[in-house]
Amino acid sequence: MSDSTGAVIAAATVQATNVATNEIAVARTNDQGTYTLPLLRPGTYTVTAEAPGFKKYIRDNIVLNVGDVSGIDIGMEVGQASESITVTAETPVLETETADHGLVIDQKRVTELPLNARNPFMLSILSAGVNFNGNQIYQRPFDNGAIADWSVNGGLDRKNEFLLDGAPNNAQAGGNNIAYVPPVDAVQEFKIQTNSYDAQYGKSAGGIINVSLKSGTNAFHGTLYEFMRRNAFDANSFQNNAAGKPKAGHFLDQYGGSVGGPILVPKIYNGRDKSFFFFNYEGYREGTPTPLTLSVPEPEMLNGDFSKLTDANGRSITIYNPF
Known part of the structure; x- marks a missing residue:
């Protein structure tokens, strides 16, 4: 000054x-x-x-x-x-105190961009030099290992640091996994830092992904949501069409809600400008039938008649006492 x-x-x-x-x-x-x-x-x-x-x-x-x-x-x-x-009306504040480089994914993009399985970490691919190397079908919030398969600026895969409000959010079991994936409606914004970090990030050999969670404000806000898939909306698979089989039954429900605001206890405590709360819940329910082939005994076999016991070519199998 x-x-x-x-x-x-x-x-x-x-x-x-x-x-x-x-x-x-x-x-x-x-x-x-x-x-x-x-x-x-x-x-x-x-x-x-x-x-x-x-x-x-x-x-x-x-x-x-x-x-x-x-x-x-x-x-x-x-x-x-x-x-x-x-x-007023000045240009945005230029960050001159550090030389680190990265991209901020703001709340508008987190909320409005389409997300398979509503996993906010998948928006990291918007940052230059960041690649997702995992299986694209495993992007659900509880696929903690698969969704950690990121490489930054050509660095080693799965060598990144995940932070939640600045606190470590890595789970080491089975690799450098993500410990917790917050719901989209609970994320305010997050930043992907790709190089030139300062000393506080010395633990990581890759990028830094720091997620900031929402907080309550002086006004009450809430959301309710339901994302669903049903068999009637899905196309049949290529394999089923080729075999002349109908679509398998399938359902998926990803639902939840959030609420936040000041802590108010009538006639006891007014938390405006001081104390706030934010709560979010998300549920995930999915059912996908899987074809299963089993061998079961013929009725005669239950009575000791094994004359219908054959191999894959229809030849009888002789039962004998090996002793």
């Missing part, structure tokens, strides 16, 4: 306010005029700065994505504290 002459301003108060929740983070500038506001959740913020003898500084519409480390230079003007400078 500096004034119009370039001189640094120490002991100034800097405040970041989350537009959706009104959560506030406060910091003070040090002797070099720098400040740090760590651990901000992704979202849109308003930043204000105040110092004795200077006008109040206000900057709106600052968007922070998951994993961002953004630097905002604040220029103060001499004046009364009752006066203010409001900065």
Whole structure:
């Protein structure tokens, strides 16, 4: 932070306010005029700065994505504290604090793009240099091993780090699997970092996929959904058509809902601007009959008559006592 002459301003108060929740983070500038506001959740913020003898500084519409480390230079003007400078309609904040490279998949794309089995991790393929090497038919949220088959920028397969709100989300059983796949309606956004990570990501030999979950806000919001498949909507398989067989019975239901908002206990506690909740549930039910061929005994065999016991060519099989 500096004034119009370039001189640094120490002991100034800097405040970041989350537009959706009104959560506030406060910091003070040090002797070099720098400040740090760590651990901000992704979202849109308003930043204000105040110092004795200077006008109040206000900057709106600052968007922070998951994993961002953004630097905002604040220029103060001499004046009364009752006066203010409001900065709006600027270009997006340029991330100059780190050299890492990646792509943010925002909530709009997570929610609206078609997803087989509604697995948000499959949108990672939108990032340049990211390849999915697993079997395309295994993309369900509980296919934890198959959906971890990613390579980033030509790196080794399954050597990536999966994070959930910054916490490790890898399961080592059977390989570098994904421990938990959140439902689409619970994901705010996620970021795929493909190179030039800082030291905190030194554990991984591949890419970093960091998912940010939704939080409640000052307004109540909810969703309900049902994705279904039925035999009547499906085409018959090539193999069944060739054999003159009808379609096998099949059903699939992927359903759930979410709700979030402030924690309110009438006449006891008002959590607006302070405490929030978010709940999501998803169910998955699928049934697919599988053809099965079995050999069962003839009625005569149950009575000890094995004259109908033959091999595949119809030749009788002699039963004898090997002892």
